Amino acid sequence: MNKFKFLHVGCGPKKKEQTTFIFNSEKWEEVRFDIDKSHNPDIIGSMTNMSMIDDNSFDAVFSSHNIEHLFYHEAEIAVKEFYRILKPSGYVFLLCPDIIEACKAVYENGPNSKLYSTAAGLDISPIDVIYGWRLSIKNGNEYMAHKFGYSEQSLISLFKNGNFLNIASASRSNHYDIVLLASKEKKAEDDKESMKKLFLSHLGME
Numbered sequence: 001m002n003k004f005k006f007l008h009v010g011c012g013p014k015k016k017e018q019t020t021f022i023f024n025s026e027k028w029e030e031v032r033f034d035i036d037k038s039h040n041p042d043i044i045g046s047m048t049n050m051s052m053i054d055d056n057s058f059d060a061v062f063s064s065h066n067i068e069h070l071f072y073h074e075a076e077i078a079v080k081e082f083y084r085i086l087k088p089s090g091y092v093f094l095l096c097p098d099i100i101e102a103c104k105a106v107y108e109n110g111p112n113s114k115l116y117s118t119a120a121g122l123d124i125s126p127i128d129v130i131y132g133w134r135l136s137i138k139n140g141n142e143y144m145a146h147k148f149g150y151s152e153q154s155l156i157s158l159f160k161n162g163n164f165l166n167i168a169s170a171s172r173s174n175h176y177d178i179v180l181l182a183s184k185e186k187k188a189e190d191d192k193e194s195m196k197k198l199f200l201s202h203l204g205m206e
Contacts, residue, residue, distance in 0.1 A: 003027060005028070006019075006031070006060040007033050008062050009047060009061055009082075010063055010064070010065075010066030015030065016030040020062065021202060023062055023202075028059075047074075048070065048081065055085065056085070056087045060086070060092070062094075063082075066094075067094060067158075068096050068097055068146045068149065069132070071148060072147075076162065079158055080163075083162055083184065087184075090184055091184065092159070092180070093180075094181075094182070095180075097129045098171050098172070098177050099150055100151045101129075102176055103130070106127070111126050111130075112125050112127060115176060130149060131146050132144045132145040152171045155180055163184075164182035164183065164184060166182070166192075167181065169181070183195065
């Protein structure tokens with residue numbers, strides 16, 4: 001069976017089982033990509049320079065909480081790289097912190113208030129969502145520092161400016177994040193429903 005292939009950008013220690021309901025299936029082959037060689041990625045590199053990857057070579061790009069680790073002008077380059085390596089029918093599925101929801105939490109309860117706990121039982125505060133996870137940064141992992149904060153609209157604009165023609169997105173206030181699906185293909189009006197279905201299926205909601 002010919003498999004679809006997705007690039008897991010900024011994978012860290014995670015594997016396809018920790019991506020989405022769609023990617024975590026036998027239909028998809030994962031290629032792990034990270035700047036940190038200690039995570040043993042298939043490809044070592046930066047989002048701003050994917051020159052080791054051929055044009056039109058992936059069906060999808062998955063990126064969870066990576067784009068905020070770039071300055072905005074660097075993110076513009078990264079989005080262009082995503083576009084370049086995707087096949088004509090390819091798409092990006094991306095998650096990142098929601099600066100609006102994080103700032104609301106700062107206003108309501110203070111920067112160090114508890115938002116939620118990780119699976120490991122570690123507390124996350126609004127200040128971690130805005131500037132990066134303090135514990136990792138304190139331990140010397142400066143890759144975890146955040147260099148830009150996105151609202152849903154600014155994230156949409158970033159991808160539209162990168163020539164992605166069809167975008168579905170949602171701000172999830174209970175997760176303090178934004179989820180975005182950006183396709184290279186321009187969808188016909190009657191095909192917009194399939195885009196919505198794909199978006200929800202990645203989240204296990206379809």
